[in-house]
Amino acid sequence: MVAMHPVIDQLRAIVGSQGILYEQDELFVYECDGFPIAKGIPLAVIFPTSTQQVADCVKVLNQHNLQIVPRGSGTGLAGGAVVYDRGVMVSLSRMNKIESVDLDNRVAVVQAGVRNLALSDSIADTGWRFSPDPSSQRASSIGGNVSTNAGGINTLKHGVTVCHILGLEYVLPDGEICTSRGEPICDGIGPDLTSLICGSEGTLAIVTRIWCRLVVNPKYFRTVYAVFDSTYDACKTVSDVIASGIVPTSMEMMDAGMIQAVESAFHFGFPSDVAAMLLLEVDGIDQVLDEELASIVQLARDNNAGDIQQCSDPVRRAELWTARKKAFGAVGRMSHSYCTQDACIPRSKLPEAMEYVAKLSEKYDITITNVFHAGDGNIHPIMLFDEDDPDQVQQVLLLSKELLEYCVDIGGTITGEHGVGVEKLHLMDKMFNRNTLDLFLDIKKTFDPDQRINDAKLIPSDKTTIELLKPIAANVPGGAL
Amino acid sequence: MSEAVTDNNVVQINNAENPNALHALVQQCVKEDLPIIDYGFAHTKLGHPAPGKHVKLQQHGQIIEHYERDLTVRVAAGATFGHIQAQLQPTNQFLPIDADADLTLGEVINHNVYGPLRVKYGAARELLLGMRCIDGIGRDIHAGGRTVKNVSGYDLTRFMVGSLGQMGVVYEATIRTYAIPQHILRLMLRVNDPAWLDTHLSNWLLDVSAPSTLALAYEDNHWTLQIAYFGTATGCNIQYRALKSFWESPVPEPHTVQLDQYLDESRKYRAWRRQVSTLVKIIVPPARTGSTCLDLVSSTRINAALHFDVLPVHGCILVGGDLPAAQAITLDKQINQIIAQVGGVRQWHARPPGTESIDPFGPVQPDWPILKKLKDTMDPHALLNRGRFLKTESSPN
Numbered sequence: 001m002v003a004m005h006p007v008i009d010q011l012r013a014i015v016g017s018q019g020i021l022y023e024q025d026e027l028f029v030y031e032c033d034g035f036p037i038a039k040g041i042p043l044a045v046i047f048p049t050s051t052q053q054v055a056d057c058v059k060v061l062n063q064h065n066l067q068i069v070p071r072g073s074g075t076g077l078a079g080g081a082v083v084y085d086r087g088v089m090v091s092l093s094r095m096n097k098i099e100s101v102d103l104d105n106r107v108a109v110v111q112a113g114v115r116n117l118a119l120s121d122s123i124a125d126t127g128w129r130f131s132p133d134p135s136s137q138r139a140s141s142i143g144g145n146v147s148t149n150a151g152g153i154n155t156l157k158h159g160v161t162v163c164h165i166l167g168l169e170y171v172l173p174d175g176e177i178c179t180s181r182g183e184p185i186c187d188g189i190g191p192d193l194t195s196l197i198c199g200s201e202g203t204l205a206i207v208t209r210i211w212c213r214l215v216v217n218p219k220y221f222r223t224v225y226a227v228f229d230s231t232y233d234a235c236k237t238v239s240d241v242i243a244s245g246i247v248p249t250s251m252e253m254m255d256a257g258m259i260q261a262v263e264s265a266f267h268f269g270f271p272s273d274v275a276a277m278l279l280l281e282v283d284g285i286d287q288v289l290d291e292e293l294a295s296i297v298q299l300a301r302d303n304n305a306g307d308i309q310q311c312s313d314p315v316r317r318a319e320l321w322t323a324r325k326k327a328f329g330a331v332g333r334m335s336h337s338y339c340t341q342d343a344c345i346p347r348s349k350l351p352e353a354m355e356y357v358a359k360l361s362e363k364y365d366i367t368i369t370n371v372f373h374a375g376d377g378n379i380h381p382i383m384l385f386d387e388d389d390p391d392q393v394q395q396v397l398l399l400s401k402e403l404l405e406y407c408v409d410i411g412g413t414i415t416g417e418h419g420v421g422v423e424k425l426h427l428m429d430k431m432f433n434r435n436t437l438d439l440f441l442d443i444k445k446t447f448d449p450d451q452r453i454n455d456a457k458l459i460p461s462d463k464t465t466i467e468l469l470k471p472i473a474a475n476v477p478g479g480a481l
Numbered sequence: 482m483s484e485a486v487t488d489n490n491v492v493q494i495n496n497a498e499n500p501n502a503l504h505a506l507v508q509q510c511v512k513e514d515l516p517i518i519d520y521g522f523a524h525t526k527l528g529h530p531a532p533g534k535h536v537k538l539q540q541h542g543q544i545i546e547h548y549e550r551d552l553t554v555r556v557a558a559g560a561t562f563g564h565i566q567a568q569l570q571p572t573n574q575f576l577p578i579d580a581d582a583d584l585t586l587g588e589v590i591n592h593n594v595y596g597p598l599r600v601k602y603g604a605a606r607e608l609l610l611g612m613r614c615i616d617g618i619g620r621d622i623h624a625g626g627r628t629v630k631n632v633s634g635y636d637l638t639r640f641m642v643g644s645l646g647q648m649g650v651v652y653e654a655t656i657r658t659y660a661i662p663q664h665i666l667r668l669m670l671r672v673n674d675p676a677w678l679d680t681h682l683s684n685w686l687l688d689v690s691a692p693s694t695l696a697l698a699y700e701d702n703h704w705t706l707q708i709a710y711f712g713t714a715t716g717c718n719i720q721y722r723a724l725k726s727f728w729e730s731p732v733p734e735p736h737t738v739q740l741d742q743y744l745d746e747s748r749k750y751r752a753w754r755r756q757v758s759t760l761v762k763i764i765v766p767p768a769r770t771g772s773t774c775l776d777l778v779s780s781t782r783i784n785a786a787l788h789f790d791v792l793p794v795h796g797c798i799l800v801g802g803d804l805p806a807a808q809a810i811t812l813d814k815q816i817n818q819i820i821a822q823v824g825g826v827r828q829w830h831a832r833p834p835g836t837e838s839i840d841p842f843g844p845v846q847p848d849w850p851i852l853k854k855l856k857d858t859m860d861p862h863a864l865l866n867r868g869r870f871l872k873t874e875s876s877p878n
Contacts, residue, residue: 103683104768105796127687149632160630162639163607172851180848183824184766186795187593190870191648191855192606193848195639199632216686243550245573245660285689288716344628348550376630377551416630424633431633435620439859440635446858447851459634 007064007088011046014056019047019094030074030089031082036337036387037397038079038422038466042069045089051169051177051208054090058206059175061088061452067464068173068453070202072113072144075136077340078421080148080201080457084466090206092143098122099209105184106214107166112143112207119212129217132161134417135325143207149199151417153250153324156375157283158215160417162198169209170197173448182211196443201419201458204447218249218283222293223317226305227274231255231358231370234276235350237303238374241280241296242347248296251280251375252324255354257334258371258382265330268323274306278374279324281317327371328382334369335384341400343407344416347377356406357381364399366392378416379407405430420458422466428459491537498540498559500613500621503650507619507864510536516867519591519646535867538650540587544568545653552658553610553627558587558651566744574658575740577602579747581755587651593643596747597694600794601711605642608657612638614649617860627655646866648859661740662711666721668735670706670728672697675771678793682767686794690723698750699774699789707750709743710735753788753801758833759809760801763816765825767796773819774798780815787812796825806835813839820844842870 008022021027022044032039043066048054061068067087074081083089095111101123102108108119108130116137120129132145133152140150145161146168158164167181180193188194197204228234238251254262254277263270270277278300282292289312297308311317331338345353354370357379361368372380383399385392404414404427414420414427428437440459444451456464492515497503510517516535542557543564549572556565563582569575579596580589588594590612595604602608611625614637624637641651672678675697685691693711697704708724710717717735725732738746754760765773770793777800778787786802804812809832816827821844829841849871856863856871 102768104680105766106683106686128683149636151630155630159603159607160632162636163603178847178851180846182847184768185764185825186767187643187764187797187826188846189643189826189828189842190846190849190852191640191644192642193640193852193855195606195636195642198639199636204635216691239550242552245552247659285712285716285719287719288713291713291715344630346548346551346553346627347629348548373630377628378630411627413626413628413631413633415633416628417632419632420634428634433621433623436622436624436634436637439616439620439622439637442858443635443855446854 005043007060007066008044010060011044011057011088014053014060015046015048019049021045030071033071033074033076033079033081035077035079035339035421035423037339037393038082040082040084041086042083042089043086045091047091047094049094051171054171054206054208055175055177057090058171058173062173062175062450066452067455068206070147070206070454072141072147073115073136073139075140075144076148076421077342077418078415078423080419080421080454082422084456084464092141092206092208095143095208102184103128103214107184108212108214110142110210110212112146112210113141116140116142116145123214127217128214130212131158131164131215135328142210142212146198146207146210147200147202148417148419151373151376151378153252153321153373156251156373157247157249162195164213164215165194165198165210166213167211168194168197168207170205170207172205173450173453178205182209184211199419201421202454203444203458204453206453220286220289221249221281221283221317222289222310222312223279223281223320224293224297224308224310225277225279225320226297226300226308227271228276228278228303228305229274230304231276231354232351233303233305234278235354235374237278237300237305238350239348240299240303242375244295244299246292246295248375249281249283250373251278253278253370253372253374254324254327255370257367257369258327258330261330261334261369262323262327265333266323266326268319270323271307279320280375324371331369331382331384335367337387338382338384339396340380340382341403342378342380342415342418343404343412344376344378345407345410345412347375349410349412350374350377350379353379353407353410357403360399360403364395366395366399373416376416377412401427422457425456425460425466490534492534494537494539496539496541498542498557498652500615500652503615503652504619504621506536506538507615507617510864511618511862514862515864517650517864518866519587519650540585540652542585547572548627549574551627552660553629553655554658555627555653555655556586557653558590559585561585562589569658570661570741573661575661576608576656577659578605578608579744581748586654586656590642590651590654591644591646596751597696597707597709597792599792600695601693602659606639609638609642609654610657611655612641612651613653614641614651616649617862617864622649625655629657645870647856647869647871648865650865664712664714664717665738665740665743666710666717666735667738667743667746668708668721668733670708670732672704672706675704675774675791678771679768682793685727688723688727690720690727695792695794696750697771697774697789697791697793699778699787699791751790754790754799757788757801757803758831759804759812760799760831761812761816761827761829763798763800763820763825763827765796765798765820765823767794769823770796770798773823776819777812777815801831804833806833809833809836810839817843
């Protein structure tokens with residue numbers, strides 16, 4: 001029998017016996033997030049219920065020189081919440097209280113583990129909502145959304161997570177509790193530290209409390225889907241809509257493989273013999289939405305759209321968006337394993353980029369299907385493979401690398417909303433010059449001199465090397481998109 | 482490149498705007514221990530007096546590349562808003578930030594300049610996509626890019642917004658543009674009690690009549706709401722009719738204006754800020770904006786001399802006037818008392834002589850110690866805008 005690490009008792013004293021897992025068979029579920037290629041078993045997982053408990057645990061973990069990995073709901077898609085080197089995972093899932101909702105100031109204060117949709121659901125009858133809407137929003141936590149600066153379907157018009165965060169409370173790597181702009185105010189003084197911590201993937205501090213900006217929940221919508229015989233035409237429509245100056249609420253695209261997967265799984269009535277489908281929506285003043293939509297429909301027709309279905313019926317609308325949000329779940333019926341890429345490119349480059357994706361699919365003999373935030377230029381090629389086949393895994397990694405390098409070359413980025421995690425670390429030197437990478441590491445060390453919090457995630461570390469391919473067999477689906 | 486020096490404290494005026502020239506300037510200033518003060522063209526009314534001998538950096542520049550179909554534009558930080566808007570206009574696009582024509586983009590980023598357009602379009606934090614700067618040891622830093630979503634690396638782009646030039650010299654930025662609205666309706670509404678907004682603004686924002694831009698001004702003892710609707714003619718007229726139903730008293734007829742006319746009128750309304758000796762920006766919880774304004778008018782007893790530009794949606798109050806030192810100090814005390822009660826921060830932009838006792842920034846925020854450490858990391862010699870905000874060990878003054 002292996003002796004229990006002495007830190008376990010100390011942590012248990014802080015979080016209670018119900019607040020810690022350390023038996024091997026209990027830990028397997030925490031070995032990875034939604035990126036199934038990166039895996040690592042933590043020494044323990046703790047479930048603090050307050051900021052003070054997080055701070056106390058961090059101090060104890062520092063005494064033992066252990067790595068600390070924060071985790072929200074584990075829906076990340078880049079391996080950002082995987083524990084290496086037998087570190088300890090700090091799960092924020094039990095910090096799930098909505099502490100206050102202040103509609104006069106249009107702000108809600110929540111603990112980091114509150115699920116994204118739980119906040120909007122809790123204020124559904126007020127006319128307000130929390131805008132960020134990643135497809136994982138039923139499961140993902142707001143702390144996790146902050147950590148990756150999550151996007152979603154509505155970000156085209158309403159912006160990514162950081163645009164909706166007024167302030168943060170966090171625990172620094174030495175256990176100190178700090179706040180940035182922790183009031184219902186819209187600005188502070190000086191550099192915007194809240195923005196720096198947003199999207200830092202838990203590498204600078206552990207976010208424990210969030211001041212969320214609430215926005216008007218639109219009352220009136222028009223939703224339309226248009227089908228195309230070519231992916232190029234669908235992408236050209238997206239590019240033309242953006243160039244026209246119209247800002248839809250959302251503009252999403254599915255290719256033939258994805259339409260068929262969704263249709264066979266959920267039977268929404270989509271045509272199965274088309275190359276691509278655009279699903280888009282406008283919101284605003286009821287009486288002018290038809291006018292706005294007409295311009296978009298004309299652009300679609302100009303690009304050879306086939307069937308175009310419009311709807312303002314809330315039931316049908318809900319069905320359409322359910323189809324979009326369930327798309328990733330449908331992929332599970334197509335493949336044993338899958339993972340997705342998350343490049344973001346200038347919208348005008350979408351047509352050529354999607355042609356390039358198709359070429360790579362052929363070159364590496366990996367099936368790719370696509371469902372993505374077309375209006376943002378945020379592509380999500382989903383690669384279907386068998387994770388028990390090392391050759392296929394290798395092909396997926398090589399394909400991903402070539403694709404992301406191409407996207408950077410055409411003015412894009414390696415990640416639009418999923419984060420770098422461990423998955424894209426090797427591409428950071430393609431994305432950034434040496435000076436910038438050095439500064440990133442300097443910033444990391446300013447917060448975390450011993451590089452103990454989620455080291456070697458997001459930015460390359462000079463202390464920790466992560467072996468991406470660990471030979472642990474498990475079938476983990478790709479999570480939400 | 483150097484220009485004639487007119488200020489005794491300025492030992493050199495430098496127009497470096499490309500990374501190589503800025504790198505050389507930083508190296509020279511490290512060697513000579515000379516602070517670099519990053520000036521825009523209206524810096525004297527947006528910043529603070531420069532301490533001691535320094536190099537005055539005054540960048541120029543223009544649009545580098547306009548990605549017209551992507552509605553983004555890459556701009557040298559020294560480009561003025563007048564230049565940027567003039568270049569964008571023929572493509573039916575504009576940069577939706579309320580900035581005077583002679584302000585540079587770098588200055589707008591450093592000072593987080595915004596106005597009523599923030600209601601519809603957000604501020605620099607929401608609009609900036611990428612940024613390039615030289616840090617205090619001469620490193621050429623590239624953050625963000627030209628895509629509308631980007632989460633690779635730390636978000637240094639947004640971190641720089643409002644940084645008062647403390648962390649690096651921004652020399653280039655990529656920013657979103659928007660289509661020029663087809664139609665703009667503008668109107669003024671006299672309000673007797675600005676505190677009404679504190680309790681009713683949220684409901685107004687939920688209504689069809691919610692404004693696209695909104696500001697509250699105070700002049701000659703009267704409060705006036707400046708309202709505008711942006712959109713199609715049909716949409717603007719529907720919103721205006723809805724306003725007549727929503728508002729409890731008669732609503733005047735609106736004026737149809739073009740965007741440049743709208744921007745020009747906005748500029749005229751804020752022109753007083755450049756002319757006064759006293760100017761302070763206060764940020765309070767939005768639902769305390771109106772009551773804070775009333776408190777300041779009633780308690781300072783200097784109301785006749787005060788101007789206000791207020792953004793109720795964001796809790797931002799710019800207050801100022803030509804005040805003697807004693808009244809400016811009284812105003813500061815009153816602001817501090819209000820902030821102690823309701824929360825918020827305040828930042829002095831201009832102070833009359835004799836008010837050196839006023840700390841320009843306050844109250845002290847819990848994250849300033851970390852910001853000071855980051856300042857030490859990015860500017861270890863404290864060259865950049867030394868002494869203006871973050872006083873580090875290298876820069877105690």
